[in-house]
Amino acid sequence: MPDNKNPRVHAEILPALAAVVVPTTKILAIGSVTAKGTPAAIAPVLPHEVRATVRNHLAGKIEQWFFQTEGYGVVFIVNATSTAEAHELLEKLPLGVAGMMEFELIALGPLAPLAMLIGEPPRS
Amino acid sequence: MSRVLNKLAVNATRLTRLACFGALVAMFVAISPATSSAQSAPPSSGLDVPTTKLLAIGTFTAKGTPDQWKPLLPSEVRDTVLLYLAGKIDQWYLKQDQSGVVFMMNVTDPKEALELLGRFPFGQAGMMEFQIIPLGPIAPLRVLLTEPAK
Numbered sequence: 001m002p003d004n005k006n007p008r009v010h011a012e013i014l015p016a017l018a019a020v021v022v023p024t025t026k027i028l029a030i031g032s033v034t035a036k037g038t039p040a041a042i043a044p045v046l047p048h049e050v051r052a053t054v055r056n057h058l059a060g061k062i063e064q065w066f067f068q069t070e071g072y073g074v075v076f077i078v079n080a081t082s083t084a085e086a087h088e089l090l091e092k093l094p095l096g097v098a099g100m101m102e103f104e105l106i107a108l109g110p111l112a113p114l115a116m117l118i119g120e121p122p123r124s
Numbered sequence: 125m126s127r128v129l130n131k132l133a134v135n136a137t138r139l140t141r142l143a144c145f146g147a148l149v150a151m152f153v154a155i156s157p158a159t160s161s162a163q164s165a166p167p168s169s170g171l172d173v174p175t176t177k178l179l180a181i182g183t184f185t186a187k188g189t190p191d192q193w194k195p196l197l198p199s200e201v202r203d204t205v206l207l208y209l210a211g212k213i214d215q216w217y218l219k220q221d222q223s224g225v226v227f228m229m230n231v232t233d234p235k236e237a238l239e240l241l242g243r244f245p246f247g248q249a250g251m252m253e254f255q256i257i258p259l260g261p262i263a264p265l266r267v268l269l270t271e272p273a274k
Contacts, residue, residue, distance in 0.1 A: 066259035
């Protein structure tokens with residue numbers, strides 16, 4: 001079951017795919033700078049933000065990290081099994097504590113429809 | 125940097141973009157050597173990283189009801205696997221709220237990604253739309269290079 005409401009959902013599509021249940025294995029975290037994140041406010045925090053992020057990577061929590069080359073935010077793929085777990089991790093980052101960065105969290109799992117390809121192998 | 129500024133100018137009407145611009149300037153200042161103003165620093169010393177991946181977030185549209193997409197799903201899955209085998213899809217995930225999929229793509233041009241994904245049955249039928257977010261190396265890591273280890 002989803003543990004947050006995705007603002008992009010337009011259709012009610014829950015029942016049909018519900019038959020294939022996959023675990024939540026990763027959390028996609030899309031980080032954007034808030035209005036509070038002015039240049040003067042961010043500059044002194046950034047060195048701490050980077051170090052905290054690297055520490056999370058070394059701890060195996062932030063598995064992949066990217067910079068948005070057009071949006072000037074970040075994208076992380078986090079090793080967590082719920083958005084709550086990822087939220088707890090990311091809200092402790094300095095920019096998050098200062099209210100200067102917000103994360104949209106999307107729970108991800110294995111690509112369940114691949115199950116359609118698993119039938120009995122053809123007999124030779 | 126001028127490329128960046130041009131892009132930002134196009135979107136400058138949006139407050140969020142302005143906020144992002146502020147953040148860019150802040151990071152740029154923070155990363156640049158503390159000698160002169162940020163404007164005199166070479167662009168490559170800031171947050172100018174290449175786009176190396178695209179994040180593609182696919183979401184069912186209002187047309188994408190189960191009755192509509194179910195018959196197309198087998199073809200959709202096969203097309204997805206073929207695009208993976210072609211080296212274009214690097215990672216694939218299902219969104220746990222069942223609203224669609226997330227792909228990490230080995231493509232750097234958003235137009236190419238939308239064109240590739242638009243050929244899928246769901247895209248052809250207008251039942252799924254993709255948001256593309258261009259990604260590159262985690263640029264702020266450059267902060268760590270400014271202080272030599274002691």
